[in-house]
Amino acid sequence: MKRALITGITGQDGMYLSELLLAKGYEVYGLIRGQNNPKFEMIEREIPGVRLLTGDLTDLSSLLRALTASQPHEVYNLGAISFVAYSWENAHTTTDVTGKGVLNMLEAVRLHRNADGSDIRFYQASSSEMFGKVQEVPQRETTLLWPRSPYGVAKVFGHYMTINYRESYGMHASSGVLFNHESPRRGPEFVTRKISMAVARISLGLQDDLQLGNLDAKRDWGFAGDYVEAMWLMLQQDQADDYVISTGEMHSIREFLDIAFKRVGIDDWAPLVSQNPAFFRPAEVESLVGDSTKAHETLGWKPKVGFTELVEMMVDHDLAREQRRASRG
Numbered sequence: 001m002k003r004a005l006i007t008g009i010t011g012q013d014g015m016y017l018s019e020l021l022l023a024k025g026y027e028v029y030g031l032i033r034g035q036n037n038p039k040f041e042m043i044e045r046e047i048p049g050v051r052l053l054t055g056d057l058t059d060l061s062s063l064l065r066a067l068t069a070s071q072p073h074e075v076y077n078l079g080a081i082s083f084v085a086y087s088w089e090n091a092h093t094t095t096d097v098t099g100k101g102v103l104n105m106l107e108a109v110r111l112h113r114n115a116d117g118s119d120i121r122f123y124q125a126s127s128s129e130m131f132g133k134v135q136e137v138p139q140r141e142t143t144l145l146w147p148r149s150p151y152g153v154a155k156v157f158g159h160y161m162t163i164n165y166r167e168s169y170g171m172h173a174s175s176g177v178l179f180n181h182e183s184p185r186r187g188p189e190f191v192t193r194k195i196s197m198a199v200a201r202i203s204l205g206l207q208d209d210l211q212l213g214n215l216d217a218k219r220d221w222g223f224a225g226d227y228v229e230a231m232w233l234m235l236q237q238d239q240a241d242d243y244v245i246s247t248g249e250m251h252s253i254r255e256f257l258d259i260a261f262k263r264v265g266i267d268d269w270a271p272l273v274s275q276n277p278a279f280f281r282p283a284e285v286e287s288l289v290g291d292s293t294k295a296h297e298t299l300g301w302k303p304k305v306g307f308t309e310l311v312e313m314m315v316d317h318d319l320a321r322e323q324r325r326a327s328r329g
Helices: 012-023 039-046 060-070 084-089 091-111 150-169 191-203 224-234 253-263 293-299 307-327
Strands: 003-007 027-032 051-054 074-077 121-127 172-178 210-212 242-245 273-275
Touching: 003 012, 003 060, 012 027, 012 224, 027 039, 027 060, 039 051, 051 060, 060 091, 074 091, 084 091, 084 150, 091 121, 091 150, 121 150, 121 224, 150 172, 150 242, 172 224, 191 210, 191 253, 191 307, 224 242, 224 293, 242 293, 253 307
Parallel strands: 003 027, 003 074, 027 051, 074 121, 121 172, 172 242, 210 273
Antiparallel strands: none
């Protein structure tokens, strides 16, 4: 039986990945920060097959203990402070966790030796935010990185550190440069989930309007459940490498709003949505779209869920959730 350790297991990617690995017969361990973490019970309830360990990406000794306890064949480093807007307010913490945390995890994997002598394969969750001020359209593995946020800068550090450990120590260490991927499990602070939740509440008369930042920002949006399969495929390859994971399609926030409101029968959302300067980024990333040819050809991976289906899935989920809440009084 293969064993895997996942950091960031409480996020959408960690949850979908753990479900995927459990279905494949893995023994899955999840690293969770703090023994009183309120998400501990949520993971135990929603994904009961996962074995949870406490640890912190800023504490190397705790990572070594987690590796000793799990004896993993694969480590998926998904843990990060991933909300981009937060990274400007807390650049130092973002750097410690999202950047230096990768170094700590790589070093722990390098130092650890599984009791059965098996090697550990390492996956790093890189991000399309590393491209920032895009130098080429679409963006691919060879595109120059030009991050435009503390989060993006921290991800670049982790990305190159993963490459460095692969080249310096011969580690099977791969990075997935994942473009925006969403799901009903996305945190409410992210714009896509903020929209789907607001649309559901507005349609039920529970909310009057929605305030957003830049409506013209364009992203390459896919479904998180599809993208975790690409993570797994990377670690099944004989040679470690880096891959852009994306849909190859770019859509604006306005398009997202069109589909979301239409799903609840509202054709004209303009009176319901306003732009608030507080939600604009200090340095905006205007447009991101990826070229995943390498992943298609080498991994045999392609996304299954389209943009419209993704938006409707999120709205349907939040509509059902609000209706359940209303029925409980």
